[in-house]
Structure formats: C-alpha cells, structure tokens
Amino acid sequence: IFRKSRLSEIIRLARVSLLGTVVIFFALLLDDQGVSNYHAYYKTFAAYYLLHFTFTAVLRLWAVSSVQSLVRRGIISFPTLLVGGSQLARTTYHELLRTGRHLGLRLVGYAPVGDAAPDAELAAALPLSGSYQRLPAIIRAGRIEQVVIAIEPSEHRRIQEILTLLEGSPVRVSVLPDLYQMLLGSVKVTHLFGTPLIEIKQDLLPVWQQVLKRVIDVVGSALFLVFASPVYAFTALMVRSSSPGPIFYRQPRIGKNGVPFAIIKFRSMYVDAEKAGPALSSDHDPRVTPWGRFMRKVRLDEFPQFWNVLKGEMSLVGPRPERQFFIDQIVQIAPHYRHLHRVRPGLTSLGQVKYGYAETVAQMVERLKFDILYIENMSLAMDFRVLLYTLKIIVEGRGK
Template structure:
C-alpha cells in the first residue's frame, strides 16, 4: 500500500490555490480595466506596469490562502468528498469575493451600477472555476486511490467476537474501499484465539490500547464489541478520546454512547462517527493564528520587561534564570516547558513536590513573580513552537498525571488540546498544592473543553489580566 504524505498533499492544494488566485486576479484586472473602464486605459503597457496589478498579484493570493486556512480547507485533506469540496468552494469563494468587493472594487470609477454586478459575477465565476477544477482533480484522484486500496487509514478494531467478525467481513465484501486498512484487533475480555484471529492479527487488549495505537500508527478505531461487554464502553471512550484518532462504532452501540455522533457509511457499512472536534476547524485555526500573533507581539513588546525579570531572578538567588522541565502535552507528547526560575535550585532535591502557599523553596523575588504570573511569560516561546496555546489546561508532569488518572481517568481528555499558559482552572482555582486539588481544578478544565470557543478564550484572557492586575495569584 502506498504511503500517504499529508504535507505534500496540502502543498499541492496550496500551490494550486495560489496559482488559481493569481491568474483569476489578472483576468479580473484585465476585464475590469479593458471592459468596464476602457476609456481610462488605452495602453496595455500601462496596465502591465500598474502598481495595483503588481500588488494584487502578490497580496490577493495570500489573502485567499489565509481564508482557506482559517476555514479549515487544509484539514483532513484525505477525507474530502467531491460534493463537500464543491459546497465549501462555493461558500468560501462567495465570502472572499464579497470581502474583496467592499475593500477594493466598491470605489471604482464606473459608468453605471450594472458594472458592479458585472465585476462581482466575473470575479466570482473566474475564481471559482480556476479554484475548483484542480481541487476536483486532486479529490477524484484521492478517492480513486482509497477505493482501490492504493492508500488507506491504518484501522484498529476493538472487539473480537461475532460483532467484530461481521464488521470485518462486511468491510472486506465491499467492492469499493473507504480506505480502512485493518491492521489488527484488540480484545475486551477474551484471549487471542477468537473468531477474528483467523483473519487479522491480535494486538493485545484494552490495557495496552494506547500503546497499540501509537506503535501501529493507528488513524481510525472501530468499536465492535458484544452486548455483554457494553460495561466497558466508557473505559474505551476515555482511552481513545485522549488520542488523535477517528473513533467509530457499530450502530448497535448508539443507545449507550455519550457525546455528539453522526452517521458514517463506509460504502454500505453504516457506522457511528463520534465527533472529536472540540472546536470547529475554522475556530481552531483562528485560535492558532491568535496564539502566534499575540505571542510574537508579547515577546517583542515585553522584551525590556523580560530582561528586568531575568536580572531580578539572577540577583535574587544562585542558579539559572530560566527553569526548564518536561511536561506532557497534546496527545501525550512530551515537551520542555520554560519559566523564570522562582525557586531555589535545590527545591526538588528529594523528589517532585508541588508548591504550597508559604513554600520556603520559593525565593522572595519568585513569590512576587508568582503572584503576578510573571514567571509564566517565557512560555510564549512554547506557544510559538506549537507545544502550547495561550489558553488551555495547564500541563503537568508525568509523575503527577499517573496519580491523577488513577483517581480521575477522565483527565486523559485534556490531551485532546494543547496545554495553555492560562486556563479556566488556573483563573478560577489557581495553583494546586496536592493531587486532590489538581483533580478539583480538573473540573474547571473539563468545563472549558465542553465549551471551547474563541469567545471563551478571550474571556479567560481578560480574567487572567484581571488576576495579574490584582496580584491574586498564588
């Protein structure tokens, strides 16, 4: 089976979109100047040297790429349908042309108002045609490869008995594949010798589910368990929701599944597709753009203040200015978090320990920084790297995560999003001094996950600024 290259596929879409936007703008410029306001332009040479044309060739394509990115056009690049592509291209073309019309075209010198309609329709028609044609070609080729098993999505079946066997047989009988490459199955209670083991490899059980997903690079999981195993459904959902995989289930489980679901048909094999999008794709992209822009601005604008803090840390006690420690991020990925050091260098000589209200390990300067949250400012660099977001659940060390998961397994749900510099739990609860308080703060983070939106992020940022101004941090 041919290996997928998502970045290369995205690059094809980006290149085609850029070229289509550039050509459509040149054609529109020629139409606008030669057809609508021809008396004002009597030389082709003047048109080719027009700064407006040159600027448009550079800026307009970038504008369209930004629109496509923010709207999620480059999301799930291998799971597009031709009908979906058509609808989204019509909508985004209409939106973009309206923006261009009001910003650039509305002040044109015209003979009659009919020229406005002509300009709008010409730009819309040319841009849509040139954009949709290559997309249609790319999507058709991808669908052909999926149907013919040339490319696929490594898929794991959870279940091993009659339900799972029936699902496997149904998938194998279909003349056109949806791209599901079944690599194996995991059992709930049974051993490796099950009806399904005669067809595909047995890869373990629920206890090593996450390890199996990571090792096999699983992209989709299909839950096909027996009615007698339904008490395990919540455990399965908790484990799998903490991973970056699409989760589907056979329809018989619909009445016991929680959360948003939608039907998905694998060319005749109906499945329930569990929604994993905590935010719409466009909001997630806007959030990322906000993270990059705000972090860049913060690091530049605050650089003199960061230098003052660095000097204060250095003069207050011996040791490095920046404290770096390993944390667990999105989808369980490890990364190094950066802070201004607020404790003495031997603070954890006896092992990991959470800070407390009057912690003697905290330096006087560090205590001031913690009250104002200034020690977290270097994490804007983590945001730029993509390890963190400005708003999101606070990242924890693996040492404490295991203790939390033992008491509150739903903590794994936090791995669905990037950890943040500030969070709803941080604003409403603050620093936790023990595992019990970390679990209590977790409740606020779960509320955040259930209500994620750009509006909520902005609200949390405002509350964080208020906390800083009031110096009410711990």
Template structure:
C-alpha cells in the same frame, strides 16, 4: 388501530397555527385602526391572503411539524416556530420592497408578528403540558422492548424511565440466556416475534454489540410485516467526547476517531498566529515593568532572576519552562515537591506577591514564542507527577494532545495544586479545554486570568 389519535396531531397543529396567524393579523389591525370593516378590502385583503399563502408554502416545503418524540420539547418547538416566522418576515419584507407597499402600516406588522409569536408559543407550551399529563396517565404511549442485554440496554431504559412525558413504556429485555442476565430477561430471541404480536410492541431497540447481524436482519425484515419500528443502538459516547465525528461515504456511515478539533489545520494556524502577536505585545509593552520585577527579585533573595524547569509538552515532548524565581534557591534539593500554596515556607515574600498576581509566569511568553507553549492551554506538568496522575486519572493523556498554556481553566477555577488529589481536581477543569477549544473561548479564559491578576486572587 394503535395510536388512533396520533394522526390528528399534524392537522391540529396546522389548524391552530393558521388560526393563530389570522387572529394575530386581525387583532393587530383592530389595535392599530380600531376597526375591522376595511381589512377585507384593498390593499389589506391581498396582504392578508399573502400572509396565509406564505405560511402554507412553508408548511409544504419545510414540513415543520414532523419530529420524533425525543425532540418534542418546549425549546425545540419554540425555536422551530421562530425560524418559520423569521422566514415569513423575510418573504414579506421582499414583497413589501418589490411592490413599494409603503402604504402598509409598519406598526400593524410589528403587532401582528408579536401576537403570532405569543399565540404560537402559548399553544405549543400548553399542548406540551397537556401531552405530558396525558401520557403520564398511560395514554398515547409507545411500547418498546430491548434486544441484547448490557450497559447500553440499561442506559436507554433509564432514559425513558426518567422521561415519562415521552410516553415510552418498557416491556422487557430479550437476549440469549447468560450468567449476567439470569432472571432479568422477559424471553430469549426465539420468543420475540410472538411477544411483539401479543403485546402489540411499537419499537424494538437492538443494542450493538450484544446482537449479531443475522439476528438484526431478521428483526428488521419482520418489522414491516408486524408494523413496528427498529432502532439500532451503538455506543459511540466514549469516542464522540474525544472529538470523533461521523462521515458518510455514499450511504455508509463511518466513525472518524481522529479528533477534528485537534488536527484542524486552520484552527492551529490561527491560534499560533495569535500566540505570537499576543506574546510579542506583552513582552515589548511590559519590558520596563519586567526589568523592575527582575531587579526586585534579585534584591529580595539570593539566586538567579529566572528559574528553569523541565516540563512535558505536546505529544510528551520535554521542554524547559521559565518563570521569575519565586522560591529560595535549592527549594527542591530533596526531590520534586508540589507547592503548598502561599503558606509554603520555600516561597519568598516577593514570590508570594508574584504568585498571587501570576506575574511569575510572564517569562513563559518566551516559551510561547519558541513554540513550546500557547497562551491558553492546560498547564504543563513534570513527568514525575504525570506518572502519578495517570495512575489515578488515565484521561490526563488526552491533555498531551494539545500544546500546554500559560493560563487555563484549571488555573482560573482552581489555581496551584498542593498535592496529587488537588492536581486531579484541577484536571477535571482542564479536560474541558480540548473539546471546547475556540478563539472566543481563549479570549474568555484570558479575560478571566486578567481579572484574577487584578484582584490578586492567584493561589
């Protein structure tokens, strides 16, 4: 019989946990009372029995020891242990209050659970190390083949090749011969059944769309007879990174390609409310300072106090963005040119200070109130530069699905871009925002922006 020792993992796990639980209970009793003579007498005898009964019920109801090899990792095992112990503590606490068991020692309980967590974690980590070594030596392995050759097939093989501790051994690709798989196949699909029987294959990975439904059904129907698993691989990665989600219509899985995060009404309403409140607060409370800044801007160089420029907002809609003018008048009379940073000769001395402290962006809170921008979001660009960026990095289009912001991850981590390459580098940071957008993340970005302003590290 294949994998004859795998069936022992479940009872061994149960046994060791019960052993750890009872050892922890007795050990804590001895540490607290320096004796074990009365632990089997009332009131601790019933308490001891209750500890075991609760743990047994958790095992029967939650089935905590059933998980695939892919989740057989230290962090997952310890999280599951902590969850079980948390439930155990909760039930014991309810019992304690119900029977008014104040005669039980709180210190004993604390020591019991501390020991139990330590013993349980030590067993899991030790068992994991043992299994990794055991499987690395070729034991307790699973043999698998891949039907349908392509990038997805190569990805799953690479995954198992880089994780030998999982014990999956590759036995070949099966597909219809084609020019792109010449010399790479172990056989075609007609050879699969005989190969599975001869090599005692445990798992067959079927890669969509390289395999048709008829052949997939044949493999699945044969699986019960030949005692192997069938796993279907569908490459959703490109969609899931954009916020797609899987919905279930009865038993039918449906992939929703519309980003839930970007269309979530509650998030947008909450974010808009924060934008209005925050912008009003900044503009009203800082008004005296802004008047002084406007006066200095007017005195230090000829030209208007404010500078307006067309930028591209959400869904590609143009709007006029406002700043305190930091450059000399007619700095771009020869055409659109990116700033070369604080060494740019077109920037006034006072403008350099405003850029370092990001104070030149203050008028954009008016854009936020108008609804053109948000406090936090990817920085808006001009159409002239967007066309160049998209030619090099088409993923920039995803940033046009969210409202642009006064500050962003790219502004914090990178700053102003002096050329197209730097714009693309900053883009890598800003692309993180749509998929991670949340109130707490916005607060973190605002806090980091304030730090940059206080330190004068804007560039």
C-alpha cells in the same frame, strides 16, 4: 476527499469564491477615475464570481466523484482493525462487511479485549492481530488507517484505556455510542457504517483556527515582551534583592506530544527549595520568598513564559504543563491525562482559572476534568474567554 459531502463542498465553495471575488475586485478592478456608469462594475463582479465558482465547482465535484468511484470499486481501500472479540464485535464485523465497502474499509484483523475466548465465527473470519494492549505496535506493523472499537459502551474504563493506547497513532478511531448519549444528543453520531459509531476527533481545531491561534501567540507574546519590558526589569530587580540566587528559574516540563522543554519563571522560592525532591506548593509554603508570594498572587512569576510561547513550546491558552515526576503519579489514577499532550501547554488554562492551583496529586486529577473539557471544546472564542477570566484573577490578586 471521498468522505466530503458534495452539498457542503458547494456551500463552502460559494462562500470562499464570494470572499475571493470581493478581495480581487476591490484590489485590482476598481478604478473609478473618469467612470460615470457603475453598472459595468457590477456586471464584472457577477461575471467573475460565476466564472470562478462554476469552474472550481466542476473540478471539485469531478475530483470527489472520481475518488468515490475508486473507493466503491475497491481500488482505494483503508486497512481497518476491529478491537473486540465478543458477539458484539462479530455483529459489528458483519455490518462493516455489508456497508463499509463504499467507505473503503478493508478489515484486516481483530484484537480481542479481556480474558474471554474470542467469538468462534469472528475468529474464523478474521485473522488475530494480537492483544489490544499491543495496539500501537499492531498499527505500525499493519499500517492500519482505521480502528473500530467494538466493545460494550458501558465499559467506560476499558474504552478509556484503549483510547489512551491509541493516543498519538495516525489512525481514525470510531467507537460504539452509549444509548443514553444518543438519546440526549450529547455526542455527534454518524450512521455511515450501518451501526451508529462515534468518530473520535483528530483535528481539535480547523486549520484556519490553528494558524490564527499560532499567529495570535507569536504577535501577542512579542508585543507583550516589548511593551512590558519595564515590568520585567522591575520584577528582576526585586527578585535579585529579595533573596540570594538567580533571577530566572528553569524547570523541565512535558509539552505537546510528550516532548520535554524548559519552562522559564521568575524565581519565587529560596535556592535549593527542592533539595529533598519535587514537591507541590501550598498556601503557606515556607519555601516561597515574601516577594515570591506577591508575584504568585498576580502571576508575575509566569511572565517569562511569554518567551516559551514565542519559541513555540507553549501557547497563550492551553493545559498547564507538568513535570514527569507528577505525570507518572497522575496517569496511575487517570490514564486519560495523556490526552493533554495533544496540544501545546498554555500560559493559562481553563483548569487554572476554574479550579486554581493544585496542592496534591488528587487535586491535579480533579482539575484535569476542566482541561479535558477545554480540549474537547477548543476554539478561539474559548481561548478569549479564558484570557479574560485570567485577567480578572490577576486584577483581583486571586492567584496563589
């Protein structure tokens, strides 16, 4: 609450109050039978809006001001961990000490990075919490709520490693920005702590978009399962007649927050196609049946996954889920792959429509940049564009 801008709150409240007033006015107050003068309606509308807005604004501003006062007086504070042990970390410590009080930051320790000895002044001022490689355990033990990464912005791989370690931890994370990022305006930089810091987004979508995305998933999947039932029946019949074996194929995949689930597909390969072990498919894969090859071109084999979407294991749009066998290989090359587990996997993805199917682990890593791009720019508008592009690929038969 204390981080909220009063002006932003007033503007947002004005919009919400107007919408609520219009809905209630037309739903409950408007009854034009026998009415000859509509000026009373307009006065009622204005009076109700002003009353609602003024009353709510006063209460909200009082709540925000009260919490901010408690924060400034130190009654409310947030345990903060400094990651880094160099001179830069010491400078950041002093700036946080000087300007972080009004944000409730209470520095409780530091976690050095690298083999170099920690800065002596920093070591004397803050207790050593442990190595940065133990960050998840340190956060749990110390009930840390804010982490500030104070290492050189040029150490991209080290920062990436730290962010991967922090994945899934319920903390706010800030990092020092690169000068070129600030000059180019490619990131949103705040100056709340004296030294500019980049706040790592925790909520990828606004709450209303999260709710609406799930509603679209459920309604869209349910309608598709009902209206496409003749297609399901015909496809099942063709799978049964094309080769011996079951109609559906279930395979363990890794979903949101690393939770495994069973993905469902129409079987497109011969039975026991992976008896020699997991293997990615290729353009001329002999394990694929003739009918299975056609299904893959038009994505028919993916249709049963609407059931996964309906169950909440997947979404219509999101990074494609992979098997643990391949994830273990990918993270050796690209540890940031774990960021994909922040969201539900999708029936289709930006990586799939822009890059296509991957035949090797190296190609899966190459495709990863599109999925990261999707996650960092998630919106309902982005989902709509991905769905349209997927439809285009299906119509053109450009699937694998």
